[in-house]
Amino acid sequence: MTCCRHCQEAGEFFNDEKARTELRQYRKDGPPNKSTRLLIDGLRTLDLSSATLLDVGGGVGMIQHELMAEGVSEATLVEASPAYLEVAENETRRRGRADRATFQHGDFVDLAPELPEADLVTLDRVICCYPHMNELVQASTAKATRWYGVTYPRTRWFLRWAKPVTDLYCWWKDMDFRIYLHEGVDRAIQSAGFRRFYHVKTFLWHVALYERPETVTA
Numbered sequence: 001m002t003c004c005r006h007c008q009e010a011g012e013f014f015n016d017e018k019a020r021t022e023l024r025q026y027r028k029d030g031p032p033n034k035s036t037r038l039l040i041d042g043l044r045t046l047d048l049s050s051a052t053l054l055d056v057g058g059g060v061g062m063i064q065h066e067l068m069a070e071g072v073s074e075a076t077l078v079e080a081s082p083a084y085l086e087v088a089e090n091e092t093r094r095r096g097r098a099d100r101a102t103f104q105h106g107d108f109v110d111l112a113p114e115l116p117e118a119d120l121v122t123l124d125r126v127i128c129c130y131p132h133m134n135e136l137v138q139a140s141t142a143k144a145t146r147w148y149g150v151t152y153p154r155t156r157w158f159l160r161w162a163k164p165v166t167d168l169y170c171w172w173k174d175m176d177f178r179i180y181l182h183e184g185v186d187r188a189i190q191s192a193g194f195r196r197f198y199h200v201k202t203f204l205w206h207v208a209l210y211e212r213p214e215t216v217t218a
């Protein structure tokens with residue numbers, strides 16, 4: 001499989017073993033991360049019946065699996081890691097929803113021009129895996145016709161201090177993948193014409209939902 005540089009990096013870090021472990025945990029106990037659970041809680045307050053979903057960097061497909069059970073009609077999952085994409089696709093088939101789901105391998109920013117719009121676009125813990133935050137936010141908000149849901153790390157001082165440690169770990173493991181603590185994520189999303197209506201902070205994460213104002217019903 002030919003692969004862009006970002007996909008190679010993501011594929012090394014988000015490998016087959018990690019994907020299988022995450023799926024096992026998810027099947028046993030549901031989404032393991034508090035931020036993911038909070039994002040899903042917020043999304044469950046929306047009327048998602050017949051809505052379409054585009055999940056960017058969807059991992060093993062937790063958002064998609066949960067929201068298809070809530071009425072989402074069709075989902076597209078885009079993944080840079082081939083291992084995660086394969087696990088997500090197999091799990092979707094196992095759940096009997098393969099006919100309503102599409103899986104695309106690649107860097108979302110490169111693929112975006114060919115991808116369909118969706119009522120809801122989600123990026124759960126993805127912005128921190130990508131070096132070019134503005135490009136990723138611009139390309140993904142452009143695909144969201146109604147709602148946009150994200151989780152991304154807070155820029156707290158101890159996370160800034162931890163960043164060189166994670167960089168060192170990746171370097172030591174001979175991986176080019178890096179984690180990024182981007183400033184200005186909320187500003188970039190609001191500049192794309194979205195209004196935030198749900199925001200929860202955990203110790204490490206922002207969890208936020210946005211909507212396009214013209215879709216707000218009085």
Ligand SMILES: C[S@@+](CC[C@H](N)C(=O)[O-])C[C@H]1O[C@@H](n2cnc3c(N)ncnc32)[C@H](O)[C@@H]1O
Binds near residue numbers: 129
């Ligand atoms: C920390 S994981 C989160 C997975 C999932 N969203 C979750 O919360 O369980 C980040 C995922 O985003 C993917 N990713 C990062 N940048 C991406 C991009 N530009 N296009 C597509 N996938 C991307 C990675 O391959 C990885 O699987």
